[in-house]
Amino acid sequence: MNQTIARFAAERLPVEFVHHYLSGTLDTYYASSAVLRKVERAKRNTETYTNFMTWEDPLFPTRLLVIPNPPYCLFYRGDLEVLHERTTALVGSRELNRISRPLVEFLHPLIEETVSISGGAKGIDGLVHEASLVRNRPTVAVLGSGFSHLYPTAHGPLFDKIERTGLLLSEYVPDTPVKKFQFLERNRLVSGLGDRLVVVQGREKSGTMNTVSHALEQGKTVFAVPGSPLDRLAAGPNRLIEEGAIPLTNPDQFLNDLMIVR
CATH class of the missing domain: 3.40.50.450 (Rossmann fold)
Structure with missing residues (x-):
């Protein structure tokens, strides 16, 4: 799952998409053709990333979870x-x-x-x-x-x-x-x-x-x-x-x- 989120970050997919992806509600999310192309590229990405954390990581800084347009993946x-x-x-x-x-x-x-x-x-x-x-x-x-x-x-x-x-x-x-x-x-x-x-x-x-x-x-x-x-x-x-x-x-x-x- 985390590698998938990192690949989404590589494509700069919008945070709203990631919200729906993680909550299993993509069927309610309207994705533009540009977003869909990014999703397809992310799926084809085979890069393995290291030294990063996502929303689901307990070490993710909680201060950033509550700001507008929060990041969903951070490299460190x-x-x-x-x-x-x-x-x-x-x-x-x-x-x-x-x-x-x-x-x-x-x-x-x-x-x-x-x-x-x-x-x-x-x-x-x-x-x-x-x-x-x-x-x-x-x-x-x-x-x-x-x-x-x-x-x-x-x-x-x-x-x-x-x-x-x-x-x-x-x-x-x-x-x-x-x-x-x-x-x-x-x-x-x-x-x-x-x-x-x-x-x-x-x-x-x-x-x-x-x-x-x-x-x-x-x-x-x-x-x-x-x-x-x-x-x-x-x-x-x-x-x-x-x-x-x-x-x-x-x-x-x-x-x-x-x-x-x-």
Whole structure:
């Protein structure tokens, strides 16, 4: 059964189809000709996948079972147990400036006391993962391609370190190449895996704001690190605060509010 679900994932079959397949109600599901073609290709697929879990696996992260458009198959490298700890999704711009690294360092109490979740990209994502590793804390990178096409390639050594002490996750089968839209798709998993979302930096229109949209749809509390109105990478967080996000100016108080004893 699990191999069948993984082959469905390889064809990117819609989650509604998988729901009906697992519940034995396909006769009530209207499948378009495009979906039917994918089903036929999945049936002909003889690939045997490893290091993956499906909805029916007890290790599947329960946080992702309740989000809109949940993944039904996840490929992984590393330690799944880290997902049982408190988590914080930390996201931000791929573009960095002189204040980016100090801002991530400023958030060290969150990184030290919760498992950091980010997207493995250049910029803030990479700084978050690095800060976690330096402090011997597990971190989770949610990738937008398959493990045979890790992106960005410059983060190869970083991904190796994350795999040894934390977790790499992808909803894409290993041979899935890099495609731009997949990074927007994976954003819902970054926010979904976090108990809360923290926006470190970002322009008003960016992939970071796309992750915020997913977090709000998922009912997650969004925090934003305020910045100077002269800093273009603070425009996103500042706008979020204007719209109701919680300004994060004291990470220690943040942890106290979460009843975490440091």
